[in-house]
Amino acid sequence: MERTLILVKPDGVHRGLSGEILRRIEAKGYRLVAVELRQATPEILGKHYEEHAGKPFYEALVEFMLSGPTLAVVAEGQRVIEGFRSLAGATDPTSAAPGTIRGDLGRDWGLKVMQNLVHGSDSPESAAREIGIWFPEL
Numbered sequence: 001m002e003r004t005l006i007l008v009k010p011d012g013v014h015r016g017l018s019g020e021i022l023r024r025i026e027a028k029g030y031r032l033v034a035v036e037l038r039q040a041t042p043e044i045l046g047k048h049y050e051e052h053a054g055k056p057f058y059e060a061l062v063e064f065m066l067s068g069p070t071l072a073v074v075a076e077g078q079r080v081i082e083g084f085r086s087l088a089g090a091t092d093p094t095s096a097a098p099g100t101i102r103g104d105l106g107r108d109w110g111l112k113v114m115q116n117l118v119h120g121s122d123s124p125e126s127a128a129r130e131i132g133i134w135f136p137e138l
């Protein structure tokens with residue numbers, strides 16, 4: 001059965017949207033395998049966002065991700081990687097379609113980093129890597 005790593009980022013936790021986001025994941029039919037409220041560390045983020053190192057928004061992204069707790073989630077189901085990315089919507093919350101998490105709940109706050117509420121693994125390889133970073137015991 002396929003698994004994916006989902007993060008409710010600090011903006012989502014701070015705005016009290018964790019429950020609503022978990023509700024949408026479960027309402028779509030996916031099973032929650034692990035849910036943990038965690039304070040990210042520079043070590044975890046360095047690994048998690050290694051593909052973005054050196055990009056203009058990288059420093060602001062790490063600072064944002066350290067600004068408060070993150071809800072780390074592993075969800076399971078047939079094609080859950082594709083399904084959650086569809087549920088999350090486009091990266092930019094301003095243009096994400098209504099009906100999606102980012103489209104319904106997110107917007108541009110005029111900050112250096114795009115605060116877009118959630119992260120979802122983008123491939124089976126990323127999911128295995130990211131689950132290993134956040135939940136090594138799995």
Ligand code: CMP
Pocket residue numbers: 052057061091112113114115116118119120
């Ligand atoms: P995510 O898909 O989790 O991974 C990289 C994150 O960087 C992304 O979500 C956004 O939060 C942020 N991001 C991506 N592109 C930009 C950009 N052009 N400007 C600012 N932040 C960005």
